[in-house]
Amino acid sequence: MEQLVGLVLLAGELLLTCGAEMYRVEETIERMGRAAGFVQVEGFATPTGLFISLHAPNGRVYTRVRRIRRSHNNLSTIAEVNSLSRAFSEGTLTVDEVRVELERLRQEGAPESLTRQLIGGGGAMAFTLIFGGNWFEGFIAGIVGAIVLVLVTWLDRYPVPKVLQAATGAAFATALIMGISNVLPIHPDLTTLGAVMVMTPGVAMTTAIRDLLSGELLSGLSRSAEALSVFVAIATGVAMVIRLGGR
Amino acid sequence: MLVQALIGFMGAITFAHIYRVPTKQLFYAGLVGALGWTICLITRELWGEIGGVFAAATAVAICSEMLARRRRQPVLVFLIPGVIPLVPGGKAYLTMLSFLQDDYGEALALLVTTVLLAGAVAAGIIIASSIFRLYSRAKHVRR
Numbered sequence: 001m002e003q004l005v006g007l008v009l010l011a012g013e014l015l016l017t018c019g020a021e022m023y024r025v026e027e028t029i030e031r032m033g034r035a036a037g038f039v040q041v042e043g044f045a046t047p048t049g050l051f052i053s054l055h056a057p058n059g060r061v062y063t064r065v066r067r068i069r070r071s072h073n074n075l076s077t078i079a080e081v082n083s084l085s086r087a088f089s090e091g092t093l094t095v096d097e098v099r100v101e102l103e104r105l106r107q108e109g110a111p112e113s114l115t116r117q118l119i120g121g122g123g124a125m126a127f128t129l130i131f132g133g134n135w136f137e138g139f140i141a142g143i144v145g146a147i148v149l150v151l152v153t154w155l156d157r158y159p160v161p162k163v164l165q166a167a168t169g170a171a172f173a174t175a176l177i178m179g180i181s182n183v184l185p186i187h188p189d190l191t192t193l194g195a196v197m198v199m200t201p202g203v204a205m206t207t208a209i210r211d212l213l214s215g216e217l218l219s220g221l222s223r224s225a226e227a228l229s230v231f232v233a234i235a236t237g238v239a240m241v242i243r244l245g246g247r
Numbered sequence: 248m249l250v251q252a253l254i255g256f257m258g259a260i261t262f263a264h265i266y267r268v269p270t271k272q273l274f275y276a277g278l279v280g281a282l283g284w285t286i287c288l289i290t291r292e293l294w295g296e297i298g299g300v301f302a303a304a305t306a307v308a309i310c311s312e313m314l315a316r317r318r319r320q321p322v323l324v325f326l327i328p329g330v331i332p333l334v335p336g337g338k339a340y341l342t343m344l345s346f347l348q349d350d351y352g353e354a355l356a357l358l359v360t361t362v363l364l365a366g367a368v369a370a371g372i373i374i375a376s377s378i379f380r381l382y383s384r385a386k387h388v389r390r
Contacts, residue, residue: 076269126258
């Protein structure tokens with residue numbers, strides 16, 4: 001029983017650290033708990049903590065609390081935990097198989113690679129083009145965007161708050177593009193805009209809307225605040241450099 | 248238009264990669280983004296900027312819900328990359344620039360537009376997802 005409780009808790013924790021919606025976390029806990037043979041399953045998830053209470057058939061109640069400190073965006077972990085929990089409740093996977101898979105996902109965390117950051121630079125390029133820049137400006141924005149992603153990923157290894165990461169990345173990108181625009185014929189605003197957009201808190205933004213929709217006011221509001229503070233931090237970073245640069 | 252659709256596709260697929268969408272779903276996430284951005288461009292001419300973003304967000308959310316059911320994935324996998332091209336980053340940037348130039352009248356007007364555009368994205372997602380939720384609940388009750 002103890003092991004089953006750990007399994008349910010691990011699945012919930014993985015979903016939370018990867019930025020899943022609250023109803024998905026609670027539904028997964030409920031589904032896995034029932035499949036594991038508990039008669040009553042209660043789960044309560046917030047972006048910073050997870051509480052579960054499982055009632056065993058013999059009357060014992062197992063309650064666990066897990067504090068969630070750091071989070072990252074990893075949608076493939078959410079997808080995998082989702083299909084694992086479904087397979088488990090349908091009985092196609094055994095407890096041990098599920099545990100091995102979940103442990104592997106936790107070990108993996110959020111895999112970083114240079115390719116991911118380079119492809120991410122393409123996002124900066126697309127944004128510059130969306131807002132009306134030409135292909136050359138897009139290309140420059142792509143390169144700077146990739147550099148910004150490398151910088152932010154590096155900062156993320158140290159206990160730097162997300163807001164400070166965003167401000168630093170934005171300030172760096174703005175300064176770099178300001179320098180480049182002295183040499184090359186690019187529109188500095190359009191290029192900067194694209195480059196800083198790679199830090200858009202897309203996951204927090206979208207899950208906030210979906211959480212509010214399903215009545216999870218607590219996490220809906222806290223995730224909106226997270227997304228908003230990152231946007232303000234990006235704007236601050238850009239504004240500081242523009243002011244210092246004397247434009 | 249084809250070039251614009253391609254740009255939408257590129258924006259969605261690259262951001263999908265940043266957020267680590269499963270590799271097998273990347274292409275579909277990109278398609279949703281291309282659809283959203285194209286619809287936004289077309290309807291923007293008819294219903295204005297906010298109406299266009301709203302229509303596009305609704306279409307993106309409907310597509311994401313349908314794809315998620317068909318391909319057995321969480322909705323977020325398609326929804327997040329899909330709405331990325333609709334994020335009012337440009338307006339937010341102009342707002343910041345106007346504040347910097349001490350042009351508060353212009354800045355406040357832009358700020359309101361930015362908030363409304365973001366609200367339009369949220370409203371589109373909420374409407375489409377609520378309909379799907381009602382539908383799946385109705386199916387559940389009938390069983």
